[in-house]
């Protein structure tokens with residue numbers, strides 16, 4: 001270095017010096033010094049770590065990746081882990097981005113969508129419960145996964161693609177040294193220690209939370225719920241629970257037992273998920289405020305709990321009690337994180353090592369797909385010589401904003417699960433929102449660039465406001481309407497024009513301009529749907545003059561400026577672009593509703 005340069009560097013501020021060091025490190029030639037130096041070390045080879053490794057190699061084939069996994073492979077196929085149901089984002093990720101289409105089609109089960117049965121008449125007759133689900137397969141396939149089978153397949157593929165996967169090994173120590181070109185990790189296999197070095201470290205250790213604990217990033221959330229689950233080595237078939245011909249006749253395609261079936265009640269839901277290995281996974285998920293964890297935290301207690309709340313399910317499980325394969329619990333499963341990506345210090349968290357919200361709607365693998373996409377973007381750019389400090393801050397803020405928005409779908413909403421009327425509309429709204437916002441962003445590969453487009457970023461802000469207001473509206477509505485609903489079928493897909501349109505539109509080929517236009521159109525659609533829902537609910541309840549609570553609530557809605565805007569959009573758009581109204585099961589005829597809508601005035 002010349003004396004001149006030495007002087008100029010000495011005069012730089014501390015920040016500028018640090019920036020220069022990072023730039024020089026990024027530009028440093030591949031000076032990797034042997035087999036213990038990697039571009040990326042992924043701690044944890046569960047589904048998030050293994051999919052990330054494959055994704056990285058597919059995006060940047062010469063990336064040197066080491067995955068360290070505590071468990072030895074092959075892992076048990078059926079009873080390995082929880083997280084067996086996928087929805088569209090995860091299915092697209094595994095099938096189309098990672099190339100697992102054949103494995104999913106031949107070694108796992110094609111899922112027949114989500115299906116819910118709401119509590120009625122003591123839950124002894126499935127046919128008398130309100131059913132919410134689809135009568136036919138939506139276009140984009142989703143899957144039920146034997147988790148061990150998936151992780152074994154992912155492990156095999158990692159090795160085939162030149163990723164070093166060491167199983168039966170534990171990361172014992174991580175020394176983050178951002179001012180050096182490589183971080184240091186100590187890995188133990190059997191009784192032997194090995195030192196490895198990584199430019200980037202990704203924590204995918206799930207609830208072991210290696211980096212979250214080390215860096216004190218854990219953030220509590222206001223959602224407290226618990227879960228218990230077990231697998232039964234017998235394919236319990238929910239279709240065999242009744243002979244009712246009308247009930248059977250509702251389904252035109254597919255088999256109910258291949259849905260993710262949910263038995264819904266106040267503050268809880270029970271899942272039934274059929275697995276390709278022939279077993280069934282059964283889980284209880286309940287709000288901590290309504291159902292004590294020690295009421296179902298052992299197998300005997302869980303069965304007693306089912307006998308009390310879900311007697312028909314209990315009777316079926318009891319018949320196969322001798323085939324129960326495992327029993328697991330998770331207390332207070334929901335949490336968040338103060339930071340998931342750091343571009344300056346070259347670390348990331350993905351999967352449950354970062355954030356876990358709630359299993360309802362199966363978003364776990366979706367969040368993995370979204371965060372892995374952002375990690376791959378950062379790491380590839382950084383290894384290509386770019387300083388990604390700012391990009392990581394943007395990705396980090398986006399990911400945490402999305403998870404906060406997603407959390408509002410669950411927080412304080414478990415009380416609605418016993419209300420078939422409100423919950424039916426909520427599930428349809430939540431699914432539409434998932435397809436039209438998160439799904440569209442993911443299928444169109446826009447998460448990486450959301451912030452670069454001012455219109456899309458502004459639309460996302462508007463959508464956050466609408467979503468949060470509608471979630472609060474569901475609670476307010478449930479508080480003034482807890483009437484029972486007869487055992488009808490609510491088809492959440494084919495009869496609803498906007499559901500088909502949002503679902504089918506996921507994979508459309510869109511240019512940048514077309515995408516921005518579609519995203520804005522979806523914002524208007526959600527404004528219109530919110531306005532349609534609120535108008536219809538107000539209309540249904542506005543003659544309850546003798547009910548002070550209902551009157552006060554309607555007046556509060558009528559004074560709310562955001563609700564006023566949503567209703568105005570609905571009124572403006574409904575003739576030009578009408579939307580199906582079968583997603584609001586209110587028991588009024590369309591005609592009387594229409595007539596009364598005209599009479600409602602909004603302050």
Ligand SMILES: Cc1cc2nc3c(=O)[nH]c(=O)nc-3n(C[C@H](O)[C@H](O)[C@H](O)COP(=O)(O)OP(=O)(O)OC[C@H]3O[C@@H](n4cnc5c(N)ncnc54)[C@H](O)[C@@H]3O)c2cc1C
Nearest residue numbers: 044046047048070083085171205206208351352359364365
């Ligand atoms: C009740 C419940 C139901 C759920 N249902 C669904 C669902 O239906 N669909 C869905 O998509 N998601 C679901 N999820 C979420 C899903 O289970 C998780 O998103 C997913 O399993 C997280 O994967 P992961 O790879 O981040 O963590 P894990 O699968 O836990 O993998 C972490 C890995 O890290 C390894 N490890 C830990 N520490 C170390 C160490 N120091 N060194 C080396 N290795 C280490 C572990 O052995 C493990 O294999 C559910 C979650 C819960 C709680």
